[in-house]
Amino acid sequence: MTAISDSWALTVRDLLRLWRQPWFIFIVLVQPVIWLLLFGELFQRVVDIPGFEGGDYKQYLVPGVLVMTAFFSSGWNGMSTIEDLERGVTDRLLVTPAPRWPLIVGRLGQNMVQALIQSLVIVAMALAIGVSFDGGPLGVAALVLAALLLGTAFAALSNALALVARQEETLIGAVTFLQLPLTFLSTAFMQRDLVPGWVATVADYNPVNWAVEAGREACRSGVDWATVAGYCGLLAAFAIACTVLATRAFAAYQAQV
Amino acid sequence: MIEASELRKGYGEVQAIDGLSFAVAPGTIFGLLGPNGAGKSTTVKVLTTLARPDAGSARVAGHDVLREPANVRRRIGVVAQRSGVDRDLTGRENLRLQGHLQGLRGRALDDRVDHLLERFGLADAARRVARTYSGGMQRRLDIAMGLVHRPEVLFLDEPTTGLDPDVRATMWQEIGRLQADEGLTILLTTHYMEEADRLASQVAIVDRGRVVARGTPTELKASLDGDAVHVELEAASRNGDIQDALRDVAGLSEVLVEGRALHARAADGARAVPAVLAALDAHSVPVATVTVARPSLDDVYLRYAGRSFASAERPDNRQNEGDDK
Numbered sequence: 001m002t003a004i005s006d007s008w009a010l011t012v013r014d015l016l017r018l019w020r021q022p023w024f025i026f027i028v029l030v031q032p033v034i035w036l037l038l039f040g041e042l043f044q045r046v047v048d049i050p051g052f053e054g055g056d057y058k059q060y061l062v063p064g065v066l067v068m069t070a071f072f073s074s075g076w077n078g079m080s081t082i083e084d085l086e087r088g089v090t091d092r093l094l095v096t097p098a099p100r101w102p103l104i105v106g107r108l109g110q111n112m113v114q115a116l117i118q119s120l121v122i123v124a125m126a127l128a129i130g131v132s133f134d135g136g137p138l139g140v141a142a143l144v145l146a147a148l149l150l151g152t153a154f155a156a157l158s159n160a161l162a163l164v165a166r167q168e169e170t171l172i173g174a175v176t177f178l179q180l181p182l183t184f185l186s187t188a189f190m191q192r193d194l195v196p197g198w199v200a201t202v203a204d205y206n207p208v209n210w211a212v213e214a215g216r217e218a219c220r221s222g223v224d225w226a227t228v229a230g231y232c233g234l235l236a237a238f239a240i241a242c243t244v245l246a247t248r249a250f251a252a253y254q255a256q257v
Numbered sequence: 258m259i260e261a262s263e264l265r266k267g268y269g270e271v272q273a274i275d276g277l278s279f280a281v282a283p284g285t286i287f288g289l290l291g292p293n294g295a296g297k298s299t300t301v302k303v304l305t306t307l308a309r310p311d312a313g314s315a316r317v318a319g320h321d322v323l324r325e326p327a328n329v330r331r332r333i334g335v336v337a338q339r340s341g342v343d344r345d346l347t348g349r350e351n352l353r354l355q356g357h358l359q360g361l362r363g364r365a366l367d368d369r370v371d372h373l374l375e376r377f378g379l380a381d382a383a384r385r386v387a388r389t390y391s392g393g394m395q396r397r398l399d400i401a402m403g404l405v406h407r408p409e410v411l412f413l414d415e416p417t418t419g420l421d422p423d424v425r426a427t428m429w430q431e432i433g434r435l436q437a438d439e440g441l442t443i444l445l446t447t448h449y450m451e452e453a454d455r456l457a458s459q460v461a462i463v464d465r466g467r468v469v470a471r472g473t474p475t476e477l478k479a480s481l482d483g484d485a486v487h488v489e490l491e492a493a494s495r496n497g498d499i500q501d502a503l504r505d506v507a508g509l510s511e512v513l514v515e516g517r518a519l520h521a522r523a524a525d526g527a528r529a530v531p532a533v534l535a536a537l538d539a540h541s542v543p544v545a546t547v548t549v550a551r552p553s554l555d556d557v558y559l560r561y562a563g564r565s566f567a568s569a570e571r572p573d574n575r576q577n578e579g580d581d582k
Contacts, residue, residue: 002360009357017345020386088339092402095305096358097330256268257308 006098010106014080015113028114032069032122039065040129043189052191062126063143063215064188069122070115070151071183071208075175077111077155078162085166085253094254104159104246111155112148119144134221142218142228149235150211156242163249182208187216210234258283258410258442259304264313266299273299275466276313281444281459286436288457289446290554292569296466297446298338301414304444305335318409331359334403338414340395341402344388348379348398351387352405359406373401377431393424400431410442411435417452425452432456450554450566460554464562464569474554481552481560483508484526486533488519491543502540506532511560515568520559523549 018024040058047057054060084090093103123133123140133140162171185202186209192200203209214231217224259281266274274296281287289297302308304315306326315322318332343351352370361369374380377397387395396416403411416432417425433456435441447453453460454474461471470477486509496514503512508524509532523529526549537544550556559565 006358009354013343013346013350013354016350017343020345084343087344088337088341089343091307091337091339092335092341092355093358095307095330095333095335096355097327097360098358254308257302 003099003102007102007105007109010102011109011113014107014110017080018110018114028073028118029121032065032118033125035069036062036065036122036125037129039189046190049194051194056131058126058129059131060191060216061189062122062131063219064186064212066119066122066143067147067150067208067211067215068183068188069118070147071154071211072179073114073118074111074151074153074155075158075179077107078158078160078171079168080107081159081162082166082168082171085162090253091257094250100250101243101247103250104156104243107159108152108155108243111151115148115151116144119147133219135218135223139218139220139223142223142232143215146211146214146218146228146232146235149232149239150207153207153235153239153242156239156246160242160246160249163246163253166253182206185209186212188212207235207238210238259287259315259317259444261300261304261315262313264300264303264310264315266303266308266310272466274303274310277463277466277468278313279461279468279471281442283442284436284440285459286432286443286445286457288453288460289444289463290448290450290453290457290460290558291446291463292448292566295448295463295569297448297463298414299466300463301335301337301412301444301446305333305412306330331406332409334406334408334411336399336403336411336413336416338418340399342387342390342395342398345386347384347386348374348390349383351398352402355402356405361406369405369407373405377401392420393427396420396424396428397431404435408441410444413443413445415446415448417447417449429455448566450558454554462554462558462561464558469561470557477554477557478552481522481556483522483524483552484529485550485552485556486521486523486526486529487548487550488521488533488537489545489547490517490519490537491545493517494519494542498540499537499542502536502542503533506536509533513559513563513565515565517545518565518567520556520565522556522560526550 040061044057046052047055081090135142158171158175161174165171185199185206187203210231214228217227262278264274264277265272277296277300289300291297299308303310304317304322306322306329309323317329320328320332322329346354349370352373353366356366356369374383377400379394379398379401382390382394387398390398413432417428420428429452432443432445436443445457458473459471460474460477461468463469493516494514499514499519500512503509503521506529509521509529511522513520530547530549534544534547555566562569
């Protein structure tokens with residue numbers, strides 16, 4: 001119980017820090033809208049490709065953009081950890097009796113709140129431009145859940161890397177290196193049977209794709225809940241593994257101080 | 258209250274602490290004195306459970322730092338060299354978070370935070386983010402955060418480094434009060450001789466990761482007989498030449514030359530000075546200034562470390578410890 005309340009106290013701390021950066025909040029909220037409108041316009045003729053199912057690309061795109069937004073912003077979660085390391089805040093936290101995992105989970109909590117707000121903005125925007133969520137409110141909830149689980153996993157990885165590398169440049173390099181390839185090696189923008197075979201094969205092992213597939217299934221009419229649950233289960237396991245890894249990374253950091 | 262025994266820790270090639278031992282009695286201020294890179298911060302990191310030693314053992318507030326780190330953490334307050342204040346939170350938020358992580362809740366937390374804000378003169382600034390604080394205010398907040406859970410032992414790693422002289426004097430009063438009023442045991446590291454002299458009842462002088470001398474400041478100074486003679490030469494001179502020149506000056510010992518600085522001890526400083534000047538003049542060594550003083554901790558360091566404090570702080574002589582290790 002104590003550790004959970006410690007986690008929450010640290011989540012509140014990170015949310016307060018975020019709240020005091022109005023420009024950052026503005027970007028966080030506006031960027032997903034830009035993705036949605038920009039990609040929607042740019043790729044609208046995709047529906048004309050023979051074999052593409054459904055008549056409206058925006059309809060197809062929404063789950064992909066929602067997942068991509070959570071994935072993109074989560075990658076930067078470790079930047080706060082690097083700042084804490086540089087400022088001596090991490091050292092101070094490490095010599096309190098609090099266990100290590102709330103130090104990670106607290107930060108993941110902030111990331112989750114941020115990704116949740118971004119997701120709701122996208123859902124609202126999608127409804128405004130005439131996209132329908134045929135899986136109903138429960139489907140939307142499942143889509144958001146898949147995005148949050150994916151975000152949590154990559155936020156944890158970002159923190160793990162931050163603790164091991166302890167350098168902004170390394171983290172920025174790794175995040176930018178992974179973001180676009182992992183997004184495009186998924187069905188976020190293109191239907192599975194229209195991408196090359198090898199891309200489809202790689203996508204099967206790509207957590208970003210798990211979230212996209214789960215989300216898109218949950219937005220269909222006549223949702224196959226078993227598929228959604230299967231992907232979400234995989235994502236949850238992945239997120240837990242990444243969180244454990246990030247907690248362990250404190251030991252790696254402490255071996256170097 | 259603190260027992261460190263044969264602690265060793267290295268970073269790659271560099272042996273930051275190399276068989277360091279000392280003990281601190283309850284309710285006293287103990288000063289670890291030495292230049293940057295002597296191993297003071299590494300010692301604090303080991304004693305506060307942040308870093309693991311390669312060898313040796315330590316007990317703090319009755320608990321082993323390696324076997325029972327959680328018990329140690331509950332009983333110690335740490336004010337590290339790097340602040341540890343979250344600059345984007347207000348003073349009150351910083352204190353509340355720290356108190357929360359130390360297990361304080363509800364009324365107890367509110368009261369303690371209010372008390373500390375008042376006590377350290379931060380009540381008016383409590384609602385401002387720490388980014389807007391002056392250096393002295395941030396340092397006071399740091400100390401308040403270290404005290405939030407009423408620790409038995411407080412570690413202060415270079416608490417006045419980087420502060421203005423008048424702020425430093427206020428900080429000294431504050432630290433003295435902590436020990437006098439609240440009976441805290443304080444381990445203080447510093448590279449200011451004056452600070453150790455003023456605050457600590459026991460001092461250990463650390464050089465290259467080892468304790469080279471220990472005792473009360475008075476004892477350490479008394480261990481040097483006579484006066485300290487410091488001569489500033491017009492130009493850098495070879496050690497051998499100076500040694501030759503001063504060999505026959507009566508009552509002069511421990512002659513050491515570092516560039517333009519010449520240090521020596523004399524049984525009677527006032528009497529030795531004319532003889533020293535005459536001898537240097539006879540060997541055509543021009544002199545810029547001469548001072549004679551009762552021994553300071555600086556001189557004690559010179560005696561036990563075999564080099565002056567200033568030269569130990571020069572980068573080429575420093576162990577690669579840096580301020581952040």
